[in-house]
Amino acid sequence: MDSLERYINQLFARYPKTQANLEAQDEILSNLRARIADDLSHGLSEKEAIANAKNSIPSLDFLDSKQRLTVSTRAFALNILQHVLLCLSVAWIVTLPFRMFHTSGRILNTAYLLMIIAAGILYFLARLLSPSTVTRVSLRSLQKASRWVWILFALFFLLDLALVTGIRFGSNLWFSRPIHINGPYQFALLAADYFLPATFLWIPLAVQHVGKATLEAEVQGDEA
Amino acid sequence: MRHKKDISIAILLVIGLLILLGIECVYRPAQEQRQQEYETRQRDPLTHDLSSIQQYKSLYMGDAANTIHLFGNLPLQDLPSSYENDPESLTFQINYNVSLASLSEQLVMRSLIYNSAAAFGLIDNLEGLRYRFLDKEFSVSRADFSQYFEQPLSELVQTPSLWESAVKEPLQDDNVVIALIEACFHKTSR
């Protein structure tokens, strides 16, 4: 029976551990075991019976492709906002030192502070939501959205990298002049130009977390 | 689990707030103060920072932007002024839109000497300087000016210790200042 269970686990490995999927896994496994027991009682060898069972479920295409599930809106919102607050707090602290000498850094840092305040307000508002409100979420759509956000971030970051390098070292590269960095202050300014846009990493990380938050906030919902 | 995250957030925010206060209420005011003090020192030839103008070294006075930047970092920089360039006579003119009477004569005299030393030292083909106030005008030529210095001005301006002893220190003595002005500068009333 172990090879059967391993087979089913393998099929389900690619799918998120939603309640619907976990139940489907149990149901499919128990039905296959009933089939195997039946085959054995009709004289088939264990090897043949297990092969039959595996052949009857070649894939999980029949599962809900959108991977929809029901979440408690309150738990969902709180979970996401809490994660966002955590990411923003880290981003804020990490950009604080740049207030001392970098103008854009100061602006970005203040922006992060404002975002923290906004997220904090939303966090406390979300606590007021009724615990019984539910929302339907499609995990497949979330996965797609998350992938797009990562792609966009990567594009933005690469573009920004090229821009900053071009502005700072463009003439050096074009005229083959060596690069001079006189002193720690200049170095810090340069580091800031590269480091500050990287803090936007919080956005794709937060979007990615939404999938996890969905699973954590799942509730028993009506199939309708 | 959620509670732990809440506590982490709270701790981070408190730390951040403390750092923010440290930066905005302690460091930046101190930095502003230091900046103010520096700028004040920059306005006085006796305390001017030579390294702040060394980057304006140039072969040609015709590079007007460079010369203007130089004077923008020398004493008398905060006076309203306009500039004129005469490439034919290789003379650079600064028009100060104030009257000499309204200023500290000691400061102006010292600055004229200091600024001229800096300009002749840094700008290789500069031959003459004209400082024009509303009520008086001072002009000086490189030939007249440099003979009062033992070493070439271009050397002095590259070596802070020499600059200190040959240019700055003599300015402390008012008699030396007056003598130098009388000797090198051509004064006209307007």
Next chain:
Amino acid sequence: MGKSESVSADSIRGHIDTILLRILDNHDSYGYELIKRVSQKSDGRYELKEPSLYTSLRRLEGQQCIESYWGDESQGGRRKYYRITPVGRSLLQANLAAWNKARDLIEDLLKEET
């Protein structure tokens, strides 16, 4: 399987929901038991495959024609049982009526020309 058998599998596909409702109308059942019952009823002429079964069960549950509950743990793991609902019963009757009407009509249309 011969070509005639695969053709009949296609033509049955649209009725699987009704077939399952019929079986559940009689008594509650679980997945594999439903497959066996279909095989028995058709004398082996039609084998309902697991993917079709699960798709159909989910659809019916979505339409609230059936409801599920977990049975006791046996050595094969917990089984999901299905029972028909009043909505399911009405749908069953409606589909049967529609099928009978259609069959009569086609029979008439396929009568030999005179």
